[in-house]
Amino acid sequence: MASDATAEQDRARRFRDAALPYLDDAYALARYLMRNSADAEDAVQECYLRALRHFDSYRGPAMKPWLLAILKNVCYAEFGRRGKQETPADLTDSDPVAEDPIWQEPQSTPEAVVLRKQDDATVRRLVEALPGPFREALVLREINDLSYQEIAEVAGVPVGTVMSRLARARAMLRAAWNAADGTAQAPARSAAQSAPSAAAATGSVS
Amino acid sequence: MSVTTDCADYEMLLHALADGELDAGHVRDVETHVAGCTACAERLKAIQTLRSAMADANLREPAPAHLRGRIEALFPAATEAPRAASIPQEGPVRRWWRSFIGGFSVGAALSAAATAMLVIGLFTTSQDQQIADEVVSAHIRSLQAGHLMDVQTSDQHTVKPWFNGKVDVAPPVIDLTAQGFTLLGGRLDYIDGEPVASVIYQRRKHVINLFVAQRLGTARTTVLTKTIQGYNVRHWTEQGLDFWAVSDLAGDELDEFVQKISAALRPPAAS
Numbered sequence: 001m002a003s004d005a006t007a008e009q010d011r012a013r014r015f016r017d018a019a020l021p022y023l024d025d026a027y028a029l030a031r032y033l034m035r036n037s038a039d040a041e042d043a044v045q046e047c048y049l050r051a052l053r054h055f056d057s058y059r060g061p062a063m064k065p066w067l068l069a070i071l072k073n074v075c076y077a078e079f080g081r082r083g084k085q086e087t088p089a090d091l092t093d094s095d096p097v098a099e100d101p102i103w104q105e106p107q108s109t110p111e112a113v114v115l116r117k118q119d120d121a122t123v124r125r126l127v128e129a130l131p132g133p134f135r136e137a138l139v140l141r142e143i144n145d146l147s148y149q150e151i152a153e154v155a156g157v158p159v160g161t162v163m164s165r166l167a168r169a170r171a172m173l174r175a176a177w178n179a180a181d182g183t184a185q186a187p188a189r190s191a192a193q194s195a196p197s198a199a200a201a202t203g204s205v206s
Numbered sequence: 207m208s209v210t211t212d213c214a215d216y217e218m219l220l221h222a223l224a225d226g227e228l229d230a231g232h233v234r235d236v237e238t239h240v241a242g243c244t245a246c247a248e249r250l251k252a253i254q255t256l257r258s259a260m261a262d263a264n265l266r267e268p269a270p271a272h273l274r275g276r277i278e279a280l281f282p283a284a285t286e287a288p289r290a291a292s293i294p295q296e297g298p299v300r301r302w303w304r305s306f307i308g309g310f311s312v313g314a315a316l317s318a319a320a321t322a323m324l325v326i327g328l329f330t331t332s333q334d335q336q337i338a339d340e341v342v343s344a345h346i347r348s349l350q351a352g353h354l355m356d357v358q359t360s361d362q363h364t365v366k367p368w369f370n371g372k373v374d375v376a377p378p379v380i381d382l383t384a385q386g387f388t389l390l391g392g393r394l395d396y397i398d399g400e401p402v403a404s405v406i407y408q409r410r411k412h413v414i415n416l417f418v419a420q421r422l423g424t425a426r427t428t429v430l431t432k433t434i435q436g437y438n439v440r441h442w443t444e445q446g447l448d449f450w451a452v453s454d455l456a457g458d459e460l461d462e463f464v465q466k467i468s469a470a471l472r473p474p475a476a477s
Contacts, residue, residue, distance in 0.1 A: 026269070027269035028267070118259075142265070143266050147386070147410055164218065173256065
């Protein structure tokens, strides 16, 4: 019995040392997926609980994408649980809008290269307003600093899909960025319906 | 419109280039296309502008302290257990170390490194401390515009001969592109008053300087782990050469890098 307790302590300690350094990363992702701090905190706590429970199945080497994959599932499960109130209907990659070839957008003017100055709060709001899968890919790349392969693992999609989501996310963000005047509300489209997809809310740990 | 089709093919690759996700062959291919295509050059510029604007904005608030408290409370056993059980180096040095860089990153760096290699860790000679400071300064200097590379190529067979006659060792130049660490080139640097070869790698946007010299710090068969001014430092000795790796890359990824370099040096194929 005593040795069981010791083993359990040792396991908890190993998990803590491995996972706690990514708390800020987890919170940042949760903050953008849930779009408010209270829900983000709950999601992060649930994520660490689940991760500890599944720590035995963790084979490494990268703790961060493993942890964030669990977090993503927690967030999506939460939206699934809330059901209709949140209208988690989402732009998916098969959505015709998402298929718009980015290269046809009127980008090839000098003005398109320049970005208007925006304050941090505005930029955060613009990122939050991106539709779910695109927001997720962009945040994982630019804020969590994951590689394409790691984003693919977290999102559960092929690397090619990650690339197209990122390209699309950046095109949308750029458009919203230049359209925002720094005080306007919800400038990007689909803000109201861009919660993470309930369809993906399997809640399972990969 | 063959031109348009062409550019459509390059759209994703422009992003991958800006994200540092392309291997050397694709980098050349995309750069050649961009050099001859104004529209794609502007698209690339637009991606880079957006990326740097996002990097400049503060888009990330740290986890609130009360959340950290809640998470820590999930592992009472871990918190109460004597840390010395898992980290034998607990002592005055370690306490100083913790207060210096603060909190949990030490534990993370240690546990990650420990899975890869046995870590001697924190207790270092003052000579090693001084060299560690110097390699970090050299690393920071190298990041200033135009200072990173003297020879810029992803071809290991160009980098290696370049060092001939400049330093008194033939530094191993290992191409780890396939394993996620892109070889960027080489540079001559001065550490501890001696010329030192630096082989430069990149993972995503993180630059890694790998300093190689015949004698640079205390020889050690296990990896020395340090964090200075937020930069991770690893030092070890292999094949009679002293290696110092410095990067802002996360500790576990730098450990992975050290492991890959180390593994490449050991088999008969070692250069």
